[in-house]
Amino acid sequence: MPKTTQNWLFRRGSWAETTRVGNILRTETAGGLLLLAAAVVALVWANSPWSGGYRTLSATEIGPAAWHLNLSLAAWAADGLLAIFFFVAGLELKREFVAGDLRDPRRAALPVAAAIGGVAIPAVIYFVVNQLGTDGAPIGWAVPTATDIAFALAVLGLISTHLPAALRTFLLTLAVVDDLIAITIIAIFYSSSFAWAPLLLALVPLTAFALLVQRRVRSWWLLLPLAAATWILVHASGIHATVAGVLLAFVVPVVRRSPGAGPGLAEHFEHRWRPLSAGVAVPLFAFFAAGVSIAGGGGLAASLRDPVTIGIVLALVVGKTIGITASTWLVQRFTRAQLADGLSWWDVFGLAMLGGVGFTVSLLISELAFGVGTTRDDHAKLGILLGSVVAAALAAVVLRTRNRHYRRLCAEEERDRDADGIPDVYEEETSR
Template structure:
């Protein structure tokens, strides 16, 4: 039978290769690896003899001042490119609430409560440490965030035999964590509010919503509207990444009833997520990490000075201890005193390992640090050192713990397979 070339490949010479690369970039391990490479490259450059060049590049201004877009490259990465990451997060959030695990209240109750505990306890520890040490309280929200890309990447590397329920728990927790972070940024880190641009942003957002609700996919219509909503939100004083989330929320998750039955294809949210996730993983998040993680440590003395700052201590303790205690304790309390129950496939030690893993708070933590203290300030530099240190400690501890659990599940699976083989021996002899 002759082979038939799929219609989407006709006349598109480079499409198969681009599609293959995009599929690779959708893998969680690849996104996490690119993020790590970008952060390491920034650290190496910022602490090299050419560190001034890194600073000049990050602080170079681009964009029209008349539109309030005369921003540094670092700001473009944080306010512009990161909006793509939050757009994908908005798509994922809505999909989970409409058609995913968050749709079922009983199933979602524990990870949602765990996410709240994982935000409250780190914030509380940060506040207590800085009250005792005389540090500023502005950064209370920095250790509350979990980095989805990094956390899922670490889990993907070591989870060959871990229960699938563990990934579902982590994904749900991280999605709710992102939603809380978005609310925190919008409410607590909006310094000055300009009403007219904010009202103006409603117009392109509303038109975008109407078009996507009608299943319009034309990029030449949607992208200018999305950019206008983003630019007006930025001009209003609200952090522009909030526009990315709202645009993601506007996209419908379910297929249209007029689409023609179950074979009509995925909903528009899944389609957009499929298209934009590679851009987020390969460009938006790594570029942001490159310009956000480039802190000049100043050798061992500089590292010691940074990590003894109450701000840094609060962040490290919040990420490593606060996340672990908050998530584990809240999960136990909800499962103990309500009708919600932990998935049968999970043990409590798995929950502890996942709670430690949630202490990887890279992308959003760095963003909140910049909003709290301003880019380039001494506190911001200490925030970067603390976030990197806390996230690294959490990643190592979680990897060790979950690796041990992975071995346990692998051994149990091998024993189960051997038992099944032994149970099958009499049947073989009977048949012979």
């Protein structure tokens, strides 16, 4: 019986969706390189003779004290700038499931299952290591659960791999889904001193924002104050303020009011805000969060012996690989699907390893779980850095080994382009 596109894993999406995702990934790749640069600068500065200047800068407070917003620069980066990051992630997730290729449940099942497996298995590994280890800290179980798409794509850019579009789309979608899982975990498990009144008041500007965007209003002078008011009230409620970014994203409409009316509002906002998120918000957060003092907390040897560090490294390197690969295999097993032509389980394995690159959200959860600047926070951040680097290196070996095969697939696709600029393989997928 011939294969059909309905039972292929990692099959090509539509040409329009592939083009859109490609544009997103180029932005995220550039942002990932900035993120890496910011993290390296912070790490070097924090371990230099001038480390006091870094600590002073991070602790510098700005903002109106009357509104309880006299926060340190590091706190503004974690609570404010990352709200932009989660706003963009929320827009991307909603668009994928409302108007993208993932509106088909059969296509959505794979990245969603892989994201769940990639969250659950690392959490279990970390918890077991810290439950059994001497002086462990199980409270940090959520630290190694998120995949950093910008960091992962920066790795792909550095190793110059021609990873097929379907695998890149899968990686992007998986990362966005586990970002949503992470923000849910933050809201439920890592919010402090919850207050109902500010949260209920936050519904007022949020509702006004929703009504305006549903009427396709784009005026920044109307929307931005409402978004800021929502953020301030969510922050005052004790729920982490980044949750406001996701709530605002989820009320933005995706579908155009009429054919030919231009891009939907979610796509418009995403186009406007993604460069700010990838190029400014995330690198600045990385700069303030990645400045770990390696000599602190008893020195490097003590840090590496801490169950927190060990658990995070194992969870990112081993847990993510097992979780994503096993979930993909289970989807294949229960749906009787087959890998798309030209792909093998080595590709899935390499991509699962790359999913172990956890950085931005992992650093945020570390601060929430252990407290900013504590010894355990420093050890956790060291584990995040080590685990991410090891996972990236192992993934680079596997994916680089397959790069000649990927290059051949890309060359075949380019040769198939006809006058309309669309490769024939995408037209064949559409006609089936």
